[in-house]
Amino acid sequence: MTIVGAFERMLGLRGGDEGELANAFTILLVPNESLKPRDCARVGGSSRQPRYERYASVREVWIRDFFRLRADHAHGKIAPRYTSLWSLREHLLFSAFSFR
DSSP: OOHHHHHHHHTTOOSOOHHHHHHHHHHHOOOSSOOOGGGOHHHHTSTTHHHHTTSSOHHHHHHHHHHHHHHHHHTTOSSOSSOOSSOHHHHHHHHHHHHO
């Protein structure tokens, strides 16, 4: 089971739906302060910035980014074609904090 799969299972989702996961994740994980994508240097420095600005928060951008990165690995690609905003190590670190 992947970490994305573990999030889906924890949230009671059937799995495989990025929007469903993003919605449930952002409802479950509510920080004291939320950062808009346009205010995040990582998102602002991306060539895909316009796509990410439609999302409500950086945590939504993060879970969607992780879902997309995981898809390449889960389908047998050693080197993913998707260029993630965060490194795999950064995704794993934040995932660990999320499950705490």
